[in-house]
Amino acid sequence: MGKHLIVGAAGQLGIELMLSLHSRFGADQVVLTDIRPTPHPDGAKSMYVEADACDAVALKAMVEAHDIDVVYNLVAMLSARGEANPMAAWKLNMDPLLHVLELAREGLVKKVFWPSSIAVFGPDAPKDHTPQDAPLHPTTVYGVSKIAGELWCDYYHTKYGVDVRSLRYPGLIGYRSQPGGGTTDYAVDALIQAAQGRGLECYLDANERLPMMSMEDAIRGTLQLMDAPSEALTVRTSYNLHGCDFSPIELEAAIRAHVPDFAMTFAPDHRQGIAASWPNSIDDSAAQQDWGWKAEHDVASLVEHIFQGLEQPA
Numbered sequence: 001m002g003k004h005l006i007v008g009a010a011g012q013l014g015i016e017l018m019l020s021l022h023s024r025f026g027a028d029q030v031v032l033t034d035i036r037p038t039p040h041p042d043g044a045k046s047m048y049v050e051a052d053a054c055d056a057v058a059l060k061a062m063v064e065a066h067d068i069d070v071v072y073n074l075v076a077m078l079s080a081r082g083e084a085n086p087m088a089a090w091k092l093n094m095d096p097l098l099h100v101l102e103l104a105r106e107g108l109v110k111k112v113f114w115p116s117s118i119a120v121f122g123p124d125a126p127k128d129h130t131p132q133d134a135p136l137h138p139t140t141v142y143g144v145s146k147i148a149g150e151l152w153c154d155y156y157h158t159k160y161g162v163d164v165r166s167l168r169y170p171g172l173i174g175y176r177s178q179p180g181g182g183t184t185d186y187a188v189d190a191l192i193q194a195a196q197g198r199g200l201e202c203y204l205d206a207n208e209r210l211p212m213m214s215m216e217d218a219i220r221g222t223l224q225l226m227d228a229p230s231e232a233l234t235v236r237t238s239y240n241l242h243g244c245d246f247s248p249i250e251l252e253a254a255i256r257a258h259v260p261d262f263a264m265t266f267a268p269d270h271r272q273g274i275a276a277s278w279p280n281s282i283d284d285s286a287a288q289q290d291w292g293w294k295a296e297h298d299v300a301s302l303v304e305h306i307f308q309g310l311e312q313p314a
Contacts, residue, residue, distance in 0.1 A: 002069025213243025
């Protein structure tokens with residue numbers, strides 16, 4: 001069996017996926033690539049290749065040189081950062097995906113994972129329990145690029161038989177790395193600040209409810225999807241995935257159960273408009289039916305889990 005390549009291995013999701021793949025397959029079966037090495041010390045256990053994911057020639061050479069069977073293409077410029085530079089976001093969010101899909105079409109890669117996002121939904125989608133087939137009219141270039149990527153995934157599967165799989169992640173919350181420029185990152189920041197005895201000025205409205213998920217649930221869901229038999233999958237754009245949902249004021253209350261003095265203030269900025277266009281909660285019944293998905297963390301257990309992680313030695 002060939003190896004697993006993580007493109008964008010230095011990011012939040014890349015670090016978490018690396019650790020899970022190390023545990024499952026061994027570090028020697030995982031190859032990492034990014035424009036910088038992963039900051040996690042376990043990154044040194046795997047082969048690292050410095051490369052720009054937009055460089056198709058470099059990606060092909062990597063796949064051929066290291067006997068790659070599975071590619072996890074995690075490279076992305078997230079919502080808030082992407083609005084500051086839409087053309088750069090479009091290029092980074094699209095080019096690496098198309099390069100990897102082409103490698104799979106040519107038979108050099110057997111299976112591809114690519115993450116989509118709740119950012120594909122816009123203000124006309126149902127806000128509560130947003131269905132799999134809801135209208136997709138996003139308000140950000142990040143969301144536009146994710147819709148385009150979903151359609152490319154479906155096209156390559158239908159036209160060429162490429163085994164590409166995808167999840168629409170909600171906001172992801174972990175403790176091993178810093179936030180990466182997403183609209184939901186206030187939640188990660190709040191937990192980090194609380195653990196350090198500080199408060200947080202939140203850039204969203206106090207009652208702006210959003211879907212969220214622990215990194216552990218996200219990685220577990222990703223690997224469950226990748227393990228599922230191809231014939232069981234009915235969605236080849238991207239599956240809705242739900243963990244839990246909460247507002248900043250509800251997160252503040254959950255944090256106070258552990259840090260009683262923690263407090264948020266609220267100063268909504270341009271990110272509030274982005275958040276307001278997204279769902280309150282997600283209907284992931286297709287994922288439940290097709291491959292048995294079920295989240296483990298609600299808001300209370302998620303907060304407890306993150307604090308336990310932050311207390312661990314570096």
